[in-house]
Amino acid sequence: MTKILIAGATGLVGGYVLQQALADTRVTRVVAPTRQPLPPHPKLFNPISDFASMPDDDRWWAVDGVVCTIGTTRAKAGSAEAFRAVDLDLQLAVARHARAHGAKRFALTSSMGADARSHFLYLRTKGQLEEALKGLNWPSLTIVRPGAILGERAEVRTNERILGAVLRTLAPLLPKAARGNPADQIAHVLLEAAITAPNGVRLVKADQIGRDRS
Numbered sequence: 001m002t003k004i005l006i007a008g009a010t011g012l013v014g015g016y017v018l019q020q021a022l023a024d025t026r027v028t029r030v031v032a033p034t035r036q037p038l039p040p041h042p043k044l045f046n047p048i049s050d051f052a053s054m055p056d057d058d059r060w061w062a063v064d065g066v067v068c069t070i071g072t073t074r075a076k077a078g079s080a081e082a083f084r085a086v087d088l089d090l091q092l093a094v095a096r097h098a099r100a101h102g103a104k105r106f107a108l109t110s111s112m113g114a115d116a117r118s119h120f121l122y123l124r125t126k127g128q129l130e131e132a133l134k135g136l137n138w139p140s141l142t143i144v145r146p147g148a149i150l151g152e153r154a155e156v157r158t159n160e161r162i163l164g165a166v167l168r169t170l171a172p173l174l175p176k177a178a179r180g181n182p183a184d185q186i187a188h189v190l191l192e193a194a195i196t197a198p199n200g201v202r203l204v205k206a207d208q209i210g211r212d213r214s
C-alpha cells in the first residue's frame, strides 16, 4: 500500500522509475507531476504543472516516498542561474512540499563527484542540493550518485552519445565506477529506496548501482 511521487517522470531515468512503479504491485498509487501529459494508467495521477507555480497545498503531495530525477544542463537552461533554479531550487521545493505533507522517504538522483565545495557549477549544485536535503530531516534519505547515465534518449545529446559509446567499448578495461550506469538500473535503486529504505541517510555510489542484478 505505498504511494510514490515521481518528479521528473518524463526524463530518461524518471521514465524507467514510472514504468517500474506502475508495474510494481507494492505501489498502489503513482503521482507524477509533469509539464507535458503522460499516457494514462489506472494507478497514475498526473497533475500538469509548469512547476514555476507549483501548488504547495494540494493533497496529492501526501505520499509515502518520493523519487526525484529532475535535472537540466547549463546549456539547456541558458545560464548558471537558470540551471540552479532547476537543479537546486525546484528539487528542493518538491522535497519541502512532500515532506510538509508527511512523506517519509526521499530518493535523489545526484551525480558522481557531487560536492558542495566543488569549483564546477554542476558538481557544486548537486552537492548543495544533497546538503540542503539533509537539512529537511527526512526520516529516510537515499542519495544515488551515478556516473554517466546510459540509455536511449529521444533528445539528441551528442556529447553524451559519444561518451556512452566510448564507455561501452572500454567497459571491460575500466573500473566499475567509471563504466557509466544504465538508466533502468538507477531507476530500480531509486524506486526500491522510495518503497523500502530504512531510516537514515544512505549514499549509493556508481559502482553499487546494479550490484543486486549482476
Ligand SMILES: NC(=O)c1ccc[n+]([C@@H]2O[C@H](COP(=O)([O-])OP(=O)(O)OC[C@H]3O[C@@H](n4cnc5c(N)ncnc54)[C@H](OP(=O)(O)O)[C@@H]3O)[C@@H](O)[C@H]2O)c1
Residues within 6 Å of the ligand: 007, 008, 009, 010, 011, 012, 013, 014, 034, 035, 036, 050, 051, 069, 070, 071, 072, 086, 090, 109, 110, 111, 112, 146, 147, 148, 149, 150, 160
Ligand atoms: N546525464 C548524465 O550522464 C548524468 C550523470 C549523473 C547524474 N545526472 C543527473 O541525473 C538526473 C536524471 O537525469 P536524466 O538523464 O534522467 O534527466 P533528463 O532525461 O534530462 O530528464 C530531466 C527531467 O527533469 C525535468 N525538468 C527539467 N527542467 C525542468 C523544469 N524547469 N521544470 C520541470 N521539470 C523539469 C524534465 O521535464 P521535461 O520533460 O518537461 O523537460 C525531465 O522530466 C539529473 O538530475 C541529472 O543531472 C545525469
